Amino acid sequence: MGKKILIAEDSSVIQNLTRKILAMQNYEIYSAKNGTQVLEMLNNEPFDLILMDINMPVMDGMECARQIRALEDDQKSKTPIVAITGNARNYSMEDFKEAGIEGYLQKPLNFDVLVETVKKFTS
Numbered sequence: 001m002g003k004k005i006l007i008a009e010d011s012s013v014i015q016n017l018t019r020k021i022l023a024m025q026n027y028e029i030y031s032a033k034n035g036t037q038v039l040e041m042l043n044n045e046p047f048d049l050i051l052m053d054i055n056m057p058v059m060d061g062m063e064c065a066r067q068i069r070a071l072e073d074d075q076k077s078k079t080p081i082v083a084i085t086g087n088a089r090n091y092s093m094e095d096f097k098e099a100g101i102e103g104y105l106q107k108p109l110n111f112d113v114l115v116e117t118v119k120k121f122t123s
Contacts, residue, residue: 002026002027002028003027003028003048004027004028004030004046004047004049005027005028005030005047005049005050005051005122006031006032006038006041006047006049006050006051007022007029007030007031007032007051008031008033008037008038008052008053008056008061009031009056009084010033010034010055010056010057014084014107015031018109021114021115022118025115025118027122030047033057034056034057035052035058035059035060035061035063035067036059037058038050038052038059038064039064039067042071046076047079048121049079049081049118049121049122050081050082051084052082053083053084054085054091055085055086061083061101062091062101065081065101066100068100080102080122081102082103082104082118082121083096083101083104083105084105084107084109085104085105085106086106086107086108091104102121
């Protein structure tokens, strides 16, 4: 089976498009609507990459990333995280790095860049 990607995104449109694009690349796709769900899912199984929307209800992507980095399970705490945001200007790469996020994708998503980025972090 392909690498396991967790898409954390509260917009079902973006989630469905991203799921379709990545499924065609043979990735195994899981999805969550907020940071709390991400932590619950990660608690049950490891993922190869998390695509994390920054602006989500319940728990946002920055807080969720910080909590993932604080996990005691080494494999899970080191899961690569790529932010997805329409407000990249509100954050610097330093802010993302401080939260434990290794890269980011700008909304609206460019699907070629999405696929390239996922390949980069999962190979």
